Amino acid sequence: MGVSGNSTCQCDLFWVPFQQSCYRGFGHLVTWSQARAECKRHRAHLVSIGSAFENWFVYELWKSSTGNKIAATGITFWTGLNDIDQEGIYKWADSSESVVWYRNWKLNQPDNSRNEDCVHLEPTSGRWNDLNCGAHAYYMCEMRQ
Template structure:
């Protein structure tokens, strides 16, 4: 069955919100960072890369839950990279973060109350934010 461009565009937009040149999907469920990333990729997106203060403010105003973002130091402790392999240049960390508490925190999330980034064990189950560049 062929899908017209109009139908395809509408199906992508359902459940997504837009800001600047990206579309965002805010999950309702919870999953590990790894599973969250798979879900985003299945949607034709990836975990969000926060590249400006404006984007940080926009996303922090949308969330009612703590949510995974596409930032990790899994490969090398203390070397933070986005899911597209670009290095972190500007961060919006909570005070005293990243701390790698108990040596197990390698994935970043947007904290629901503080509206800043925190680190967590990648196997914890949190909500997540997908981003699709348009």
């Protein structure tokens, strides 16, 4: 399945346009803070997901960039969603919304079972799960145009 969306963006090499942003997945394992810093280095931010369509897009983009091996490896990618400042109050790292309107949590999540303040996408479903920010995952950056 190809990944494309309606877009008027012109993106840099290796970045994929969708709606009003450009996206790029990075395939090296880092903590959430390291991922955030790497995105900033690219003049971007950890991906913020505002709709079911955007959630589908980033998940499909990730699957296509890993050759659909995402479920086999069990490793997924960081998003910008977190409740680092206040437990249970989730916000996007780019401060794009003061309230997280769209949600796509995996069943029984978030659960903060091991001091889990950062959110990644589940490799088999594309649903959200909270994870300890010190864990290692891949990451996806978003650059708004």
